Amino acid sequence: MKRILLTHPIPETCIEPYREEFDITMPVKKLSQEEILGMVSDYEALFLIGSQCDKDILEAGVRLKAVANLGVGYDNIDWEYATEKGIAVVNTPTQVTEATAEHCIALIMAVMRGTSYYDRFVRKGFWDVATFTDQCTMIAGSTLGIVGFGRIGRLVCKKAQGLGMRVIYHDIYRMTGEMEREYRVEYKEMDELLAICDCISLNMPYTPENCHFINRDSFLKMKKNSYLINCARGPVVDEQALVEALDSGYIKGAGLDVFEYEPHISPELLMAENVVLTPHIASAVLTARIGMACEALDGIAKVLKEEEPYNVINPEVLTWERQVETWKL
Ligand code: 8YV
Secondary structure, three states, X not given: OOEEEEOXXXXXXXXXXXXXOOEEEOOXXXXXXXXXXXXXXXXXXXXXXXXXXXXXXXXXXXXXXEEEEOOOOOOOEOHHHHHHOOOEEEOOOOOOHHHHHHHHHHHHHHHHOOHHHHHHHHHOOOOOOOOOOOOOOOOOOOEEEEEOOOHHHHHHHHHHHHXXXXXXXXXXXOOOHHHHHHXXXXXXOHHHHHHHOOEEEEOOOOOHHHOOOEOHHHHHHOOOOOEEEEOOOHHXXXXXXXXXXXXXXXXXXXXXXXXXXXXXOOHHHHHOOOEEEOOOOOOOOHHHHHHHHHHHHHHHHHHHOOOOOOOEOOHHHOOOOOOOOHHHO
């Protein structure tokens, strides 16, 4: 029987359908990186749940055929080395979308409408607010710029339009005119997007090329009093430059689910009134997490059975006759 190693417990209901076919090891608590390294040689598949998979683990995993990640982003995996070694890398592209897009909207609303700010205000015993204060910004009628127009970005777009926002987007791939009309969005080059948006939502994957994609220069180009939302990956933003932009009052606020050196967060952000912070939980809704676990396990099972899952990011390693499951995408 082929063996699958999980690096963290998941609900038994997700594993149950695979128990007859595979020998699954689920720890009672999250495995350390050293524990994974010590165990991986016995397994055909490794399911990472909040863990990393570097070269050492891929070297030690002499039987590995698949590495799966609980998440759409797979920057925690040395996927290039996995590809070199013929190991399939599987992710959860469909099941994170709704929860993550919803959290982007939650952060937009919380930061633009002062939800967290006023929550702290009330808890401190305050009540009276100046009748004419510009603490909050009206969401309806404002312009949202979405950077990265994949599944999550597109869903943020629809939800934001429902709130009355005008949406523009930037991506390394421009959509067809037909798609742009369908989504009622305009494509803008990055400089223009920075200059005209009241709020910018980052929804692109992390790659070495977009490290510090938003930097000091970007903040200078941003509209004064605008907001930045990051539910993508911390290093996409130069956190020190963000701190300075917030501190100087250059931008009005930020909603952040991810941080450059998470779990470490710049102390200035912890102290700032105009930021809303969450601990990388955009997809942390139980139904979404269960869906993600099932999506990852389904991908692993298919690779181990020599089928092609739709959620393999390096299909070139699959040596058997490929039958692409594109219908799910
Ligand atoms: C995390 C995510 O993977 O989907 C992603 O890329 O960032 C998240 O869903 C999740 O927190 C599990 O570690």
